[in-house]
Amino acid sequence: MEFLRSLGHPEEIYNLLRFKMGCRAALSQQERDSMSDSLRTCYKYLKETSRSFAAIIQAQEGELRDAMCIFYLVLRALDTVEDDMTMSLKTKIPILHNFHTYLYQADWRFTDSKDKHRQVLEDFPTISREFRKLPAVCQEVIAGTCQKMGVGMATFLEKRVESLLDFDEYCHYVAGLVGIGLSRLCAAELEDIPVGGDTRLSNSMGLFQQKTNIIRDYLEDQLEGREFWPREVWSKYSKKLSDLAKPENIVPAVQCLNELVTNALQHIPDVLLYLSRLRNQSVFNLAAVPQVMAVATLAACYNNHQVFKGVVKIRRGQMVTLMMDATNIQAVRAIMYQYVNEINQKIPASDPSAGRTQNIVSTIQKLCLSDGPLVSRHGFSLIYLPCAVLLAVLSWQYLSSL
Template sequence: MWLAFTQAHAQAAEKTLATCKNKMELLKSVTHPTEFWALLKFQYGGGKDHIMPKVDESSLSSDMKRCLELLNLTSRSFAAVIQALDSELRPAVCIFYLVLRALDTLEDDMSIPVDKKTTLLKQFYTYLYDKDWRFMESTEKDKVVLEEFQVISAEFRQLKPVFQDVIADIAKKMGEGMTKFLVDKVGTMAQWDEYCHYVAGLVGIGLSRLFSASGLEGEEVGKDEGLANSLGLLLQKTNIIRDYLEDVRKGREFWPKEAWSKYTTELTDFQMPRNLDQAVPCLNVLITNALKHVPDVLTYMSRIRNQSVFNFCAIPQTMAVATLAACYNNKAVFSSVVKIRKGQAVDLMMRSNNMVNVRSVFFQYIGQICTLLYSDPTIPEGVTTWELVADIRAQCVEGLGYNLDSGSILQKTSVQVVGVATVIAMGIAYYGGYFVS
C-alpha cells in the first residue's frame, strides 16, 4: 500500500512538473506568436502525436524494445523522428544510430589511452558480428550503449543483409577516419571538412543508402554522396560551433587552427571575456563556412519523396540553421551554450513537413543574419557572410515555384516567382505552414 501510494504521488508530481514546464515554455514564447501557437497545437491539438507517433511494441523482441529505450536515453530529439519512419526503415535507422553513438562515445572518451582507442575504433565494425563484445570502461555520459552493445549487435544481425552491409561499411570507414584526429588536432579548413566527413558526412551517406535500400527513396538519393555529405557537415559544424565552451573545458578542440590562429595563439583563450573582440570574428568565419552547405541541403531535400524520410531529414537541418542564426556574432557562445527556445524547436518540427515550409524556414533564419549585417555594417567578417546569405535567400525564393498539392510533398514547377508575388508566397508558406499536411 505504501509503495503504491508513493508511486502514485511521484507520478502526480511528475505530471505537475511537466505542466509547469510547459507553462514556462509558453511564457517564453508569448511574444513570438508563431511559436506560441505551435506549442499549443503540439501539446493540446494533436501535433505531438503527429510528429512523434507511438510505436506498437507488441510484436517487437525484447532486445529491440531495449534498443528503443537506449535510443530515447541517448537522443530524445532523434528518437522522435526515427520512430516516425515508415516500415522496415525504422529499426534499421535505430540500430544505425545506436551503433554510431557507441562508436562516437569511444572517440569522445578522453580516459581511454590513444593506443587502445585506436585499436577499438579500427576494429569496431567487427564487433557487430561478435555476440559477446561489450565495453565496460567508458566514463562518457552515453556509456550505456557500449555496456549493452550485445543487445544492439544482436538486433543488427537480425536486419536484412543489405542494411547490415551499409551499417558495417560506414562504421568501418568512420572508425578508421576518427583515428586520424586522435593525436593531431584539426588544422586547416580542409581538415575540418575531412574530420566532419568522417564523424557526420558518412552518417548522411549511410542514411541515404538505407533510404534507397528500403525502396522508400530512389537510387539517386543513395548514390549522390556529395549532397548526402553536406547534410552531415551542416549538422556537425553547427554542433562544433555551438559546443565551443563545453569542448574546450573537456580538453577537446574541434575548431580549425587555420581559422582561430588569425585571432589568438590558443583556442582556449576565447572563453576569457577580455578576448571576445577576437573570438567573435572567428565565430562568424566558421558560421559562414557552415552555411556554405545550405545549397546542397536544399537540393538534397527537394529529391526526397517519402513523407517520413522528409521529416526525418528536414527537422535537424532546420534546427541547425536556426542555431547558427542564434550563434552568429553572439558573444554568449564563449560563456554558455546558446540554445533555441523550446517554442522555436516545436515550431520547426511542425513546419518541416514540405519544401515550401523548409525554404521558408531557411529564408527566415538566414534573414535574421541579414538583419544583423544590415543594421551594423561593422560586424567582423560580415562582408563575406553577406555575399553568401544573399545567395541562399535568393535560392530559397527561386524555389517557391510550386504546384500547391497539399496531399503530398510539393513538387517544383517551371513557374518563376518574382517581385511582390514572391513576398506573398513566402508569407503564406511561413504563416500558413502549420496547416499544410
C-alpha cells in the same frame, strides 16, 4: 521552464502542447507488442539519447524505421567512445578501429566508460543483436559506415584540425558519412528516393549539421579538452584557441565565430538541392529537421558572445515548431530564408567576414525565392490561439509529469 521561454512566441506554446501529446503515440501498442524485448530496449535507448530524433525515426516506414533506430544507436555508441575523455588513447584507438567488428560479436560490451551515454556501450549486445536481424543490405551500410567513421575518428585523435580542408575532412568522418549512409538506407528500402548515389550532396548535409554543432559547442569542448575549430581560422584572431574565451578577447573571438558561421552557411545550397529531390514524406522529415535546426542554431550563435560563455541553444518550443513546420521543400525554403535574414540583419559593418557573409546570405535568399513567393510556415489559425494557450497553461505541468 520551456513553456516560460516560449511565452513571447505563441505558436511555440501551441506546438509544444501538440508535440507533448502526440509524441507518446509515435509507436502504437500493437507495434510495441510485436517487437522483441531487445528491440523495445533499443527504442528506449533511442528516446533516452535523442528525444527529437526518436520521434522522427519512429515515424518512418516498416523495416526502414528499425534500421534507422539501430543505425543511430550504433553510431551513438561509436561517438560515445570518441567523446569519452577519461579513456586513454591506448584504449580508445583500437576500439574505434575495430568497432564495426563488434557488431558481429554477440557478447562484446564496454563497461569502463564515464560518458553520459555509456549505457549504449554497456548494453551493446542488445543493439548488436538487433543489428544482426536487419536485412543484409542494411547491415552492409551500417557496418561500412561504422568502419570508415571509426578510422577517421581515430585519425583525428592524433591529428589536429589545422586547415579548413582538415575541418571538412573531420566533419566528413563524423557526420558526412552518416548522411551518405542514411541516403543509402533510404535508397535501399524506398525505391522512390533518388539520392542514394549522390554522395556529394549527402556529405554536405552532414557537414552543415556537424559544423553547426562544433561552432555551438566551443566552450563545452574546451572544458573537455577537445578542439575542433580549424587553426587556419582561429589563428587570425588569437594565439591560442582557448584565449578566445577570455573577456578581453571578445571582439576578435566574435569575429572568428562569424567567419566559421559563414563557412557553414556555404553548405545550404547543397542542402536545399538534396531536400528538393526527396519524394517520400517520412524520409523528407528525417532529413529536413536537423537542417532547419542547424540554421536556427547558427542564427542564434552568429555575432553572439554568449558562445564563449556557455552553450547557445534554441528554445525547445522553437525546436518543436521547426519539426512540425519542416514537412515540405517550400516550408524549408521559408525557414532558411527567415534565419539567414536574421543573420543578415546582425552583420557588423566592421566584421572582417562581412562581405563573404552577405554574399552567401544573398545566394541563399535567391535560392529560397527561386520558385516564387515564400509560403506561410505556421499551420494553425490565430483565431484559436487564446484557447490553445489556455489549454497549454492548464495542461503543461500535468503532461510534464507523465
